[in-house]
Amino acid sequence: MVASRNYGDFASEATFDIKPCDLHRLEKGPGTTAVMTREEGLQYYKTMQTIRRMELKSDQLYKQKIIRGFCHLYDGQEACCVGIEAAIKPTDHVITAYRAHGFTYTRGVSVREILAELTGRKGGCAKGKGGSMHMYTKNFYGGNGIVGAQGQIFETYNMAALWKLPCIFVCENNRYGMGTSVERAAASTDYYKRGYFIPGLRVDGMDILCVREAVKFAAEYCRSGNGPLVMELQTYRYHGHSMSDPGISYRTREEIQEVRSKSDPITLLKDRMVNNNLASVEELKEIDVAVRKEIEEAAQFATTDPEPPLEELGHHIYFNEPPFEVRGPNQWIKYKSVS
């Protein structure tokens, strides 16, 4: 398929108005305009669409019981991880909680390896041993089962501020903690202020440019030696908390539909690009087709790749350790452990 217009017909970049951020202990925040080039737009679109389709494929595979255990999907929140990655460097370090597939992708793990990890195969990024919540790569520390919404975060704020650590604390506020709305769970829902002595920003997490500009601002702030920042991204997840949560017992279908029709991050980007002559509808459709194909191939791999071999059950218990023996379910079953 060939686009019906020459690439020379498109603008090379455009300037967009973005929502101002709410500020806490900051004199000024990120600007209210953002410049996006055609290349950037196409890349953001492709990345967000890839994550969207990858999550929907995961939903499908979970319902077919090919993915087991926990599965927390990211669809709706794509602008967050893509916007963050657009504003940081590959050498920066990122860590997140269990809703990790989007970040795993933006940090450089292929869809193939992510899906194969979800299906528990040896081609998975953790060789099938980690599953949905335990995905890692260089400068990406997972994928963790426990949440930061506990006392530890305040200890961390204290130390980060005391030592002026260049650290951005991001809260992806998708309005619900599992099945409890933020109003019912939090004494204060102004999460960007909860760092108290740490300055904070509240950002429209459905607008990738807003996220990008805010993170650029925050990264600049931190790298200049000013210490940490708290950033609240106001976002939304279309799926329930996890695959065992239908997601409609604590919120209405109407609410979900409203967000989808008015604030979907991919649609917002698409409309901006088309309306500002950065891309054509057909061109974006071609990207959709290519993305679908990539996801299908990855799913094919993920469902046909073999499970990790039983002999490797004991591997990687320790790092950089000479091989030793691991006890199985009884004293006569032994596995070798190799680092």
Add this chain to the structure above:
Amino acid sequence: MGFAGIAVGAAMAGLRPVCEFMTFNFSMQAIDQVINSAAKSCYMSAGSISVPIVFRGPNGASAGVAAQHSQCFAAWYGHCPGLKVVSPWSAEDAKGLLKSSIRDDNPVVMLESELLYGVPFEMSEQAQSKDFVIPIGKAKIERPGTHVTLVAHSRPVGHCMEAATVLSKEGVECEVINLRTIRPMDIETVEASVVKTNHLVTVEGGWPQFGVGAEICARIMEGPAFNYLDAPAVRVTGADVPMPYAKILEDNSIPQVKDIVFAVKKALNI
């Protein structure tokens, strides 16, 4: 940590709270409250503070929930004086032990099993009655036998019952003991059984090192039943690895019926 602390404080002030952890893996975030605030307070205050609290929730392996959500805490909590630790298997265990735990004036950790929540069990008339309680610290012989003693707690009790059926066809009659309580452990029931059968196999979902089975073996050696053993005791446990995600690896990291059958045959040298 926060809500566990609120619950412990409420217990100290005179209420009888039941504090639920989504799974006991999350109790690691709150473990200081369970041990240092709940378990030790009566002792530290020479009896003037009591903490009649129950901590309950799913423990151990589930299905495909991987390393951070599959740990068995029977050994960790069973290690601590001041705590009582119970581990139900059947429906009547769950009901009777929960009631006893709430009525007990001490902190009780009740280790349930997510995989057992959906399993139906027969319940006697008596078990269905309003005030049915099961005493803490008393094991139950689920199946009498003569050739070997199988001791387990929680879901592995079911695996032992299945193994017993398989072995019965080969002429081996297993006595299956459901521990029901980890601490205080009813070692007397196990001893009486070993005196009768002369062979012991322990089965648990947790890791082998410093586990429930290790404790049972140590106590048997210290007591009268040692002289009645015709072979060393055998432990069947979870594999000594963090729980892997991939199904084939997970299946081989928990004790299965075939592992129990194999262990019995090794113990009996058949």
